[in-house]
Amino acid sequence: MAKQRVIATAPGKINCYFRVGPPREDGYHEVASLYVAVSLLEQIEATLRADGELQLSLEPGSPVVADPENFPLGQNNLVWKAAELLREHTGCTLGANLHITKRVPIAGGMGGGSADAAAALVACNELWGTGLDREELGRLGARLGADVPFALMGGAAIGLGIGDKLAPLLTRAKTQWVLIPASFGLSTPRVYSMLDRLRAGQCVEVPQEIDPQVIKALMESDTEALSQLLVNDLTQASLALAPELGTVRDLAEGAGALRAMVSGSGPTLALLVRDAEHAEQVMTQLGDEVGVATMMVSAPAPGAHVELSE
Template sequence: MRSVVARAPGKINVYFRVGPPREDGYHSVASLYLAVSLYEDVAASARTDNEITVSLNPASTSVVDPEDFPLGEDNLVVRAARLLAEHTGHVAGVHLDITKRVPVAGGMGGGSADAAAALVACNALWGTGLTREELGRLGARLGADVPFALSGGAAVGLGVGDELFPLLLRGRSDWVLVPASYGLSTPKVYAMLDTLRHGVDVPAPEEVDPELVQALVVGDLGRVADLAANDLTPAALALAPELGPVLEMGDRAGALAELVSGSGPTVAMLVRDGEHASQLATQLQDEAGVDAFPVHGPVHGARIL
């Protein structure tokens, strides 16, 4: 093969509890991940030298200024390809072309989806033969959300989010996403959370609310709306107060629930079904002038197209 294209989904956190800072600088979390139908594509093409290079595809829709998009060694797809090559002893180079649709620094794991897609694409292109589980262990070294981008579907995430316990859902849920024109730094959001909690004793979370898990599994959307929660919301609002009116907008427009996705600033609104999602997205676009679009979950993890 001379070229392989892999696709990986973005995610939302239907539930996200965050503990105090750990000695390693991370935070223990209890998360309910849901992979949704907004995807990143990575095309891996063979090179005749040993170089690993990257480009941004012009079809990308979530990059405001392509000139600011990092194309160097710090890009997660470069790091993913290099990690796979080092782990397997592979010596040939690769060019990686990214088509971005997940909001950049939007709390939806777009960078992690890029890394997952790069691992799957390079594994196929190079014939290195790693299993999905082996790729997941490698991916965890790149970021806590990478293993979930590889597995997709729905899962409880514990530890720093990389200890995954897959869930088999009986149906889908529909959401409307409202991305922002700016990003939020995940480390800054966690730092703000620690500042807001100063002097407050917060235990490390040990589980996702079992009632919420059951509600999502059986498709009880009303109960999901009641129990969905995100500890990072106050920190995201402190850094980006303009998110408050967006959340209120969804409530007034008839969403079942409104969440800041992960560390934000993307807002996810739970709705009744696909028709309701299309109606709400159109309403928000027409009446409020915001960018909004429907998605659904769960969807597959990283895979070859």
């Protein structure tokens, strides 16, 4: 049975461990990743339309949307693609107004677009009464992007394949992070392309597993150990495209962060800290040095879910 109004949220993510294999024939890279969902949530408010139209809008005033006038609100947006894919899969003919609230940095390496898609799938599935279960939504999500299934799942998980083969880690162990967004974005395909150029002529193996010591440190909230085990194979490529990230990373570690790393394809930097008090200290120490507003988040966070349905 259809609803009139639904609000759903989905989390951004940090890759604590990210190994990248060589490019496949289809252009994708196989990875071994340890994802954690963070308490930075994208939100989709869906209201029912009986005319079958899809209409997207953007919540004004978001600090992560630098150019709202040029924010895509048409068929190229993953929210639109998610809603349309759900309709095609289920035969639903209803429409929706889909209002997007952005909190995850855009093109920041934290899966914000994937979180939008996950929240849209959950919101529209509830709004239209299409009744797909989590497994079915996950399969649809994988068609939209490699990170969408994890945004649906949330928590912490190991990702293999192109990141879509997920094995959840059942842990409530908390980690605390400070995020330093950039005033610019980095295209994920461009970062991967740079990685391939930097590796030209090298023998690169397909990653098969996660270092068990990383999993152990995360499961036990051993931030000191975890800080020594964080790995991101995309870092070199991100720094080649945006060398200033190296300077900001050094500032962050100089301000007391246990470790500062590029999140995913960047350019957001994720700073591992001991706890909320330590996070505040690091943020205060950084002050205005990095030129952008820092933010504190915790992990793990729940996956995409309905917040309101009426």
